[in-house]
Amino acid sequence: MICLIILIVFYLVGIFGPVVAGMFGISPYTFDSNAISDLGGKPYGAFGGISLAHPLGVEWGTGRDIFAQLLFGLRISLIISTTATLLTVTIGVLIGIIAGYAGGITDSLLGRLMDLILAFPFLLIVLALSGVLTQRLTDLGVPEGNVSRVLYLILVMSVFGWPYLARIVRGQVLSLREREFVEAAVSMGASRRRILFTEILPNLWAPILVYATLTLPSYIGLEAALSFLNVGVLPPDTTFGAMLANSVTYFNVVPTYLFIPGTVLVILVVSFNLFGDSLRDALDPKGGH
Amino acid sequence: MAAYVVRRVVMMVGLLFVLTVAVFFLFTLLPGDPARLTCGKACSPQIIEANRHRLGYDQPILTQYEEFLSGLVVGRTYSADSPDPIVCNAPCLGYSFTRHEQVLTLITAAAPTTFWLATGAFIMWISAGISLGIFAALNHGRWPDRLVMGISLVGYSLPSFFIGLVLIFFVILKLNWLPFPAYVSPFDNPFQFLQTMILPWIVLAVLNTAFYMRLTRNQVLETFNEDFVRTARAKGLPERTVVIKHALRAGLTPLVTAAGMDLAALLGGAIITESIFSLPGLGALAVSSVLESDLPLITGITLVTSAIIIVANLVVDLLYAVIDPRVRLA
């Protein structure tokens, strides 16, 4: 349960990141020209300019504080991954139940839809369409800039992510449908809605919860990968992936640019996965994969 | 069986058709006016319109789609009414006006790299994943099991691009164990090929290795509890025979089919791996095409990769039906 504590700390830091940054007197939006050289924009001092003023150093060329970027980046990563997970689970559960319970042509059509979505080269589509779809969101009234970019990431992750859960849920529903207590409810003339929500759904919460805790870290990783590919928030905001992408130019000279955000990212994801594993073991002692 | 095959193939063709529709119309949303893109300095509205006509973008969108589809079957000719038409042979996926090449030619040139990348990574994760998974299962509950599971956990928590960068940093930049990656065909220079590909293979294989360790371990553990394995044990067969002949064979069959799907899905992971290591494959070509706003090329690559996944899906399903006859009835 150490991992649970770590996760809580991460969330607290994410929520109160600006306060923490304030305590250190740093901000990711401040360009500290005094921390970098005129000649090549290289930070003064070792390890990317680690100093009292900048505990983890500053960015090459701009002098922005690395620690502050981490704090604010964590916040954005958690917002995106948490919201996307919630949305994915909602869509996945709904469609999974519908497909499993309705059966027949509905099931078949939904199945093909899932096949189609899973066949798309997700990364390529997300890369190619990021500009135009973000613009569409803005046209629809979403505030432009990072609000629409974050929303875009949440939406694409959810749209391409739900089929996995929907398949699991559908399978569960199919087997639950045959169980005595459901058949009993049907024979007693219970409404379809009642059966779904009071008989079937409560039996699904364990696998859904496990799936959600394992999806969240994968979304953190995915968000990092996407912003590594430059599909992400606009500067001056940043995320883990963007920081890592930035590090590539300089890591031969300043390795901390690579290892600091990378290590934090890995700790975060490992904690989530550990937590998900223990949750699964607790809920389903037989295990599974 | 024949009926099942026919049904699935028909379904696949339908899906492919829907796919062309989805891809084609999705990408008409793309920013940047293709007609403007090919027009340089001193671009007048007349030149833009002339370009638009030449590229076929002056047609209604449905006509464009029709041309695209018929191009796949019988080929097409761009700006047929000019004395300087561009002929694109069937199956024509389009013509890249940025690269002055047929899209299919570009894809065929890039495909072998991705094929080698995926194949190498596949071999790596299947062999490492399965052997470590079995090792863990045989030592169930003891420290080797926990170690393997720990590695697996970290393995699938590591973002692949981070692993790639760390490997480049240490293996290439700091330790100089390997030269800078420079792709060559394995038939031209097998040694340099291996030197170049070893890190990309690792990067691409890590996630699936971690996953297959777990999958294998759990599958094998499950079969240990099945009746036929218990019977074999009860008969007093040597443990070795029990494990290899009975437990593994039964436990790994589902793995093999899952592997087929994962191999197809690798095309996505190839984008990041190829970009980090500058490999001339489909993933890198896709990224370039996005950067260059090369609409025909993006459309072509998306279509080809999706089609590969759909076909792989079908092959796996059919294979599975052969292995497990109950599926056909489902």
Next chain:
Amino acid sequence: MERRMDKGWLRALALGAVAALALSACSSSTPTASQAPGSTTQPTTAPTAGPKAGGTVYLLTQADQFDQVDPQRSYTGEDLAFFSSTIYRSLEAYTYSPDNPTASKLTPDLATDLGTSTDGAKTWSFTLRDGVTFQDGSPITCADIAYGVSRTFATDVINQGPTYAIQDLNIPQDAKGNSQYPGPYKATAAQQALFDAAVTCSADGKTITFHLSKPVADFNYTVTLGFSPVPKAADTGESYGVAKPPMASGPYEVQSYTTGKGGKMILVRNPNWSQASDPYRHPYPDQWEVDFGLDPQVIDQRLIQSTGTDQTAISYAGMQPQNLATVFTDPTTTLPAFAGRAVSAYDIYTRYLWINVQKVPNLLIREAMAAALDRSAMKKNLGGDFYGDYADGAVKPNIGADYAPTGLWTTLLGEAIPDTGDPAYAKTLIAKSGVAAPTITYNYPDTPVRGKEAAIIQASLQAAGFKVTLAPLPSGSYYSTVFDPTKAGDLGYGGWGADWPNASTVVPDLFTQAGGWDLSQVDDSAFNAEVQAAAAETDRAKQSTDWQALNTETMKNVWLIPTFFGLSQDLVGTKLATVAGANGALYLWGPYGSKPYGDFYVKQ
């Protein structure tokens, strides 16, 4: 001309490349007897002990392919320099020299002299040398040059190249200003006759005469851009030079060309080229190999280490900022270990932020934007002093006499503006303007470096009270998008370099609609008239003062905010030397702001 745009954030990840665009061009001449290296295959006549024929030179580049191979479409400084040194001959060429004024002088190439102008510079004639041939041995005639020029008019096929032929030749235009000649592919006989009247050949096919619609005093410079011969029979239209090798006229021919990562272009000696017909070039290397799709970081490392074939390698695009300290102590000093094979010098490009005057019509607001801008932070982000010097206008000092300081940052804005910007003063300008500070949409190519720059621009303008919205565009379609008036924002990143050493290829290009690079959407009829008068001025000294005045006028109007006069840092392998450089040292070739490709030889 344009500088190749960095098309890659992704590559940028591996590369951190600086996105830049510019254009370059060139100038002139001198025919100092370039040392002839002997015939193509026999280097026996090498004039000094140093240069010897032989070896392969490798060009390493991040790009997946050349932007264009077609001689009528090639329009980036580096490509023009490389192709004109190797496979394409033109009527005139520039001299190889580290000295900028010398290098900017024209030297005859296919022509026997620098051309003859009559009729007040409205008619230009060039006579071809004897014995000039294509790679198949067929003679290069006036008809081949005329055909090449005519291709420029087929703007739907031969696009993205220089368009001077369309602007200058005396061919009627329709009401909208489009040429009535549509190029050789779809011209009717009557339309072809229009072209044939403007470009005429003598009976023996040795003399080509261009009839211009207006006096062009420096037309012999113009013919270095897009006036190369193409035999009609070899023309394959859209894919010319790519699907099949182009018809070479220079000392090398294309043996093979494959694009993408791992792609290569191989140039081998052209057996039908003869030194006698081409005293200008001295082709020492036996072969050229262009390696595409490499990581710029890797390119730098390979050149720094310079082992194996990298000893004769050249980085096509120049060095990455983070590696500069390895090679240079400061922008003017090379570390001893790299002496002779590294150079840091002005390229031909000016970087600026265009202001869309249609959307930001208030001069005081534009002045406020310029005053608020923190150019110091921008410079540090781009590599600090290595990136270049603060610019005070679109015209760059290394163009020569056409440049004079504009005083933009000292007086034109009302008071001296520090490099870090003066938000307080900007606020007073906004207050004076009588309008509220508008919301500014800033366009830039979507690369990491430009993204950070955008954040700096945003922060410094916001300090003065502007609200700034960032609108990144895919780098590959950046310019085509911002040239679309319906899609361009209020402010954006831009770059330009003179096509040849005359501000006639800067001021009209950037500030008149006819010029074709008018990102600021300026269309001022009084200014247009002044520009036309200056372009037609045949007294070069008078013309220079005209351009100086006009350059200052553009800055008074703040049609754009000039940011940097760019520097370029280049590094080549240890076994490469130049003929003209001091002791064989690498130098930057002024006219194209490029490496002097035709001047390299492999040290044996």
